[in-house]
Amino acid sequence: MPSAFFVVRATVTDPGKRAAFDQWYETEHVPAAVKAFGVSKAWRFWSLDDPSLHQAMYQFDDEVALDTMLKGDALRQLVADFNRDWPDVKRTRETLVLAQEFAK
Numbered sequence: 536m537p538s539a540f541f542v543v544r545a546t547v548t549d550p551g552k553r554a555a556f557d558q559w560y561e562t563e564h565v566p567a568a569v570k571a572f573g574v575s576k577a578w579r580f581w582s583l584d585d586p587s588l589h590q591a592m593y594q595f596d597d598e599v600a601l602d603t604m605l606k607g608d609a610l611r612q613l614v615a616d617f618n619r620d621w622p623d624v625k626r627t628r629e630t631l632v633l634a635q636e637f638a639k
Contacts, residue, residue, distance in 0.1 A: 536597035537633040541572070541604070545589045545626045553586070559620060560591065564613070568593060571609035573600070598632055605630070 547556050560579060569577050574593045582588035595601040604610060617626070 539595045539598045539601040540631040541593045541601060542629040543591045543626055545624050546587050547624055548587050568613055572604050
């Protein structure tokens with residue numbers, strides 16, 4: 536079964552809050568999410584086209600593992616923590632399944 540991915544896009548509109556958001560995400564949120572989700576890989580990105588756009592991606596072994604996480608308490612707790620610490624940051628979430636992997 537192919538890997539599945541959980542993607543969270545956050546828009547940090549206040550440039551003065553981006554450094555603190557980045558620090559919080561790096562030291563608190565990603566480590567907590569990786570542990571809670573039981574994933575071995577996660578990535579974070581800042582957009583080069585829109586400096587307010589942050590994206591986090593978590594890789595799951597398959598769709599079953601992703602679906603289990605989506606229905607569990609871990610996501611609800613992480614969302615609550617995010618809302619508490621960053622109430623003004625809007626987010627969207629997306630789920631993806633790997634269609635192809637190419638490496639040279």
